[in-house]
Amino acid sequence: MPTVTPFSLLGCRALITGASSGLGAEFARQLAPKASALWLVARRVELLQGLREELQATHPSLMIEVLVCDLCDPRARRELVEGLRQRACSINVLINNAGMGDYGSVATAQWSKLEAMMQLNMLAVVELSHGLMPLLEAHAPARILQVGSLAGSMPLPEFALYAASKGFVQQFSEALAIECCARGVGVTCLCPGPTATEFSRQAKREQGADTDRRGHGLLRQPPARVVALALEGMRRADPCVHPGLAVWLLSRVCRLLPVSLLRAVLRWRYQSH
Numbered sequence: 152m153p154t155v156t157p158f159s160l161l162g163c164r165a166l167i168t169g170a171s172s173g174l175g176a177e178f179a180r181q182l183a184p185k186a187s188a189l190w191l192v193a194r195r196v197e198l199l200q201g202l203r204e205e206l207q208a209t210h211p212s213l214m215i216e217v218l219v220c221d222l223c224d225p226r227a228r229r230e231l232v233e234g235l236r237q238r239a240c241s242i243n244v245l246i247n248n249a250g251m252g253d254y255g256s257v258a259t260a261q262w263s264k265l266e267a268m269m270q271l272n273m274l275a276v277v278e279l280s281h282g283l284m285p286l287l288e289a290h291a292p293a294r295i296l297q298v299g300s301l302a303g304s305m306p307l308p309e310f311a312l313y314a315a316s317k318g319f320v321q322q323f324s325e326a327l328a329i330e331c332c333a334r335g336v337g338v339t340c341l342c343p344g345p346t347a348t349e350f351s352r353q354a355k356r357e358q359g360a361d362t363d364r365r366g367h368g369l370l371r372q373p374p375a376r377v378v379a380l381a382l383e384g385m386r387r388a389d390p391c392v393h394p395g396l397a398v399w400l401l402s403r404v405c406r407l408l409p410v411s412l413l414r415a416v417l418r419w420r421y422q423s424h
């Protein structure tokens with residue numbers, strides 16, 4: 152079995168999606184002292200520019216480019232990828248971090264939000280991984296970090312499409328890691344538990360109920376710790392990173408439980424909410 156080429160974050164050149172807030176902004180902050188170039192992608196230009204100014208003030212030699220892109224829009228995505236390829240950008244780290252959720256049942260969801268979630272959480276991840284692979288290979292050793300979720304380890308009623316989309320990311324990432332290993336590109340899937348970011352505010356529907364937070368206290372990790380563990384796992388090309396012992400344990404339990412028992416537990420939890 153070939154092992155992936157060693158990699159150093161020093162001097163790396165990273166494209167981060169969803170860099171305007173939460174984990175994405177934290178990835179930029181933790182990479183800034185080590186990286187030589189960052190491409191920051193999201194929709195909210197003022198937040199991206201603010202982050203660029205903040206990082207540039209302490210790291211004046213760091214090249215930072217702000218790329219405003221709605222990753223739910225297939226045309227905007229294509230233009231982003233083609234633009235980076237035409238300019239032969241020297242990216243050697245791709246962090247597919249942008250993502251969204253929707254709290255509530257499928258039956259009561261707005262189709263436009265479900266569709267946007269599939270575009271962002273799955274299609275954008277695949278399109279950027281595929282479209283930027285030639286750049287990553289050209290600048291190998293290189294790394295891809297896919298931001299999945301602990302939710303990808305189990306079916307989750309009232310969070311069904313989100314959990315399924317993150318299960319997709321996990322499966323895609325594991326297979327891609329094996330495909331890319333011999334080509335000098337390490338692939339890691341980060342599977343965090345609940346983390347304090349803007350995620351919940353965006354996932355909650357207007358006048359909708361909050362998600363079921365029983366047990367979240369055991370799983371929660373600060374964003375800075377999640378990102379530090381993710382970057383270390385990515386550097387080592389670990390196929391999967393579960394930040395925190397409780398997150399790791401729960402993901403293992405979900406995989407090992409007989410499916411009939413898992414269904415019974417999920418049904419009980421759903422009905423007792």
Ligand SMILES: NC(=O)c1ccc[n+]([C@@H]2O[C@H](COP(=O)([O-])OP(=O)(O)OC[C@H]3O[C@@H](n4cnc5c(N)ncnc54)[C@H](OP(=O)(O)O)[C@@H]3O)[C@@H](O)[C@H]2O)c1
Nearest residue numbers: 169171172173174193194195222249250345346348349350
């Ligand atoms: N927080 C958690 O509890 C948790 C747990 C497990 C996994 N995750 C995953 O972690 C990742 C980061 O989320 P977060 O927790 O940091 O949440 P967040 O603070 O809401 O950040 C989401 C990021 O995605 C960007 N984004 C959303 N829609 C976009 C679009 N259409 N086009 C381009 N960018 C878009 C947002 O930027 P703009 O709005 O400026 O576009 C923002 O920068 C997601 O993949 C999420 O699923 C989060």
